[in-house]
Amino acid sequence: MTKTAIPGANGPDQPEMAPGSSAFPPAFALGCPRLAVRSLECHRGDFAVFTGLDLNAGPGEAILLRGPNGAGKSTLLGALAGLFRPFSGQIEWLDCDPEIPLTHYLHMLGHLSAVKPSLTVSENLGFWRTLYGGTGDPDEAAFAAGLDGLEDIEAGVLSQGQTRRLGLARLLVAARPVWLLDEPTAGLDAAGEAWVAGLIARQIEMGGLVIAATHLPIALPETTTVTTLTLAGRQLQ
Amino acid sequence: MSGFVALIRRDLTLAARVGGDVLTVVLFFALIGIVLPFAIGPDRPLLTRLAPAIIMTAILLALLLAIDRLFRADHEDGTLAAMRFGHLPLEAVVFAKMIAQWLTTALPLLLATPLMGFMLNLPPALLGRTLIVLLLGTPALISFGAIGAAVTVTLRRGGLLAPILVLPLCLPTLIFAVGALDDTAPGSADAAFWFLAGIALLATAFTPFIAAYTLRLGSE
Numbered sequence: 001m002t003k004t005a006i007p008g009a010n011g012p013d014q015p016e017m018a019p020g021s022s023a024f025p026p027a028f029a030l031g032c033p034r035l036a037v038r039s040l041e042c043h044r045g046d047f048a049v050f051t052g053l054d055l056n057a058g059p060g061e062a063i064l065l066r067g068p069n070g071a072g073k074s075t076l077l078g079a080l081a082g083l084f085r086p087f088s089g090q091i092e093w094l095d096c097d098p099e100i101p102l103t104h105y106l107h108m109l110g111h112l113s114a115v116k117p118s119l120t121v122s123e124n125l126g127f128w129r130t131l132y133g134g135t136g137d138p139d140e141a142a143f144a145a146g147l148d149g150l151e152d153i154e155a156g157v158l159s160q161g162q163t164r165r166l167g168l169a170r171l172l173v174a175a176r177p178v179w180l181l182d183e184p185t186a187g188l189d190a191a192g193e194a195w196v197a198g199l200i201a202r203q204i205e206m207g208g209l210v211i212a213a214t215h216l217p218i219a220l221p222e223t224t225t226v227t228t229l230t231l232a233g234r235q236l237q
Numbered sequence: 238m239s240g241f242v243a244l245i246r247r248d249l250t251l252a253a254r255v256g257g258d259v260l261t262v263v264l265f266f267a268l269i270g271i272v273l274p275f276a277i278g279p280d281r282p283l284l285t286r287l288a289p290a291i292i293m294t295a296i297l298l299a300l301l302l303a304i305d306r307l308f309r310a311d312h313e314d315g316t317l318a319a320m321r322f323g324h325l326p327l328e329a330v331v332f333a334k335m336i337a338q339w340l341t342t343a344l345p346l347l348l349a350t351p352l353m354g355f356m357l358n359l360p361p362a363l364l365g366r367t368l369i370v371l372l373l374g375t376p377a378l379i380s381f382g383a384i385g386a387a388v389t390v391t392l393r394r395g396g397l398l399a400p401i402l403v404l405p406l407c408l409p410t411l412i413f414a415v416g417a418l419d420d421t422a423p424g425s426a427d428a429a430f431w432f433l434a435g436i437a438l439l440a441t442a443f444t445p446f447i448a449a450y451t452l453r454l455g456s457e
Contacts, residue, residue: 081321081322083321083457084457103321104322104324106322112318113314114315114316114319116316118251118255119247119251119254127243127247131240131243132324167315
């Protein structure tokens with residue numbers, strides 16, 4: 001069985017995929033929307049985690065969210081995904097088809113990997129492919145995630161880092177333009193971190209938008225447009 | 238394969254692989270049937286009269302015992318949050334999970350009911366009607382339970398809270414289900430039967446929306 005080389009599978013310095021080889025991950029079914037956030041204020045419980053936040057982003061951009069614990073990185077991602085309503089301010093996704101729900105444009109990777117321990121690796125990915133209406137091959141996604149040879153193994157026996165890789169592989173079975181990632185490299189080894197950096201770089205190259213909250217530096221190629229947004233946290237307000 | 242079918246299939250696969258949960262529910266149900274005849278004593282006519290009520294109570298308790306895990310596992314490993322981005326609306330997710338829950342808990346109980354009827358000296362003529370009443374009553378009980386499970390899913394130790402919360406909602410179902418099996422008063426039994434059918438239809442139709450709304454609120 002031969003597998004095509006996956007860009008970024010072994011680090012960002014791998015040569016790009018040769019033209020004409022099978023397209024994986026497949027192209028987006030939907031165009032990438034633009035994001036406009038104006039004077040956003042979000043609350044958790046009774047206190048404001050951030051106020052007056054402005055953010056503009058569009059296709060081909062990477063936004064890295066930084067800041068201390070509790071600065072509101074995950075809250076911001078959740079608000080952008082529409083999981084909860086902000087206290088005040090506006091979040092607008094422009095260039096979206098009004099007929100299509102916003103959630104179909106987004107992939108959101110929370111700090112939980114959404115992996116079922118008693119399903120095999122490819123069953124997990126196959127389930128997400130169906131649920132997300134994706135076209136990516138689960139086995140190719142597992143291969144890209146460095147889980148080749150483990151496709152028929154129950155996900156419960158995977159290590160924590162491998163479980164995280166499987167969680168990330170979910171993003172590859174359905175191509176979507178916007179990725180909202182919460183600590184994508186948590187629990188990964190050096191090769192895994194390089195792989196995630198490669199995935200993000202590739203997503204941007206395809207004209208996607210990536211917003212990632214991270215403590216660890218992500219080594220993106222020099223050519224990638226990266227904006228770093230630092231959330232101050234409560235103590236500095 | 239649509240996401241709806243895929244989700245039901247996934248839940249059935251999970252139930253089959255873990256296994257113990259289905260067995261626990263059926264054993265709990267059967268234990269009530271084994272223990273109660275000893276407690277009531279060697280009075281067969283009394284047992285026959287009580288049999289429908291005992292079966293319905295045992296079904297209610299067994300279903301409520303299992304309902305807590307309806308959303309819990311998916312909530313705790315992040316699957317429920319990830320499903321919010323699927324092509325399946327959350328209401329359909331809830332409905333698919335209710336169907337899977339019915340197939341993995343109520344259906345085994347229905348299959349165990351003839352044995353239960355035998356142990357409780359249920360008149361064989363009443364067994365068919367009992368099964369039809371259960372076919373109507375169990376979706377209603379699972380619906381009410383699903384609302385309770387959605388309300389308590391964010392609590393780390395929900396445990397028995399969901400059953401206690403929804404028990405009052407389940408009482409009309411219990412009353413009409415037992416009433417529909419009252420063979421001494423055919424007229425009122427028929428009325429109870431149609432009331433039960435009405436409750437089952439309403440509960441099944443509205444629960445996906447109520448539970449999905451609750452789950453959305455819970456994730457904020």
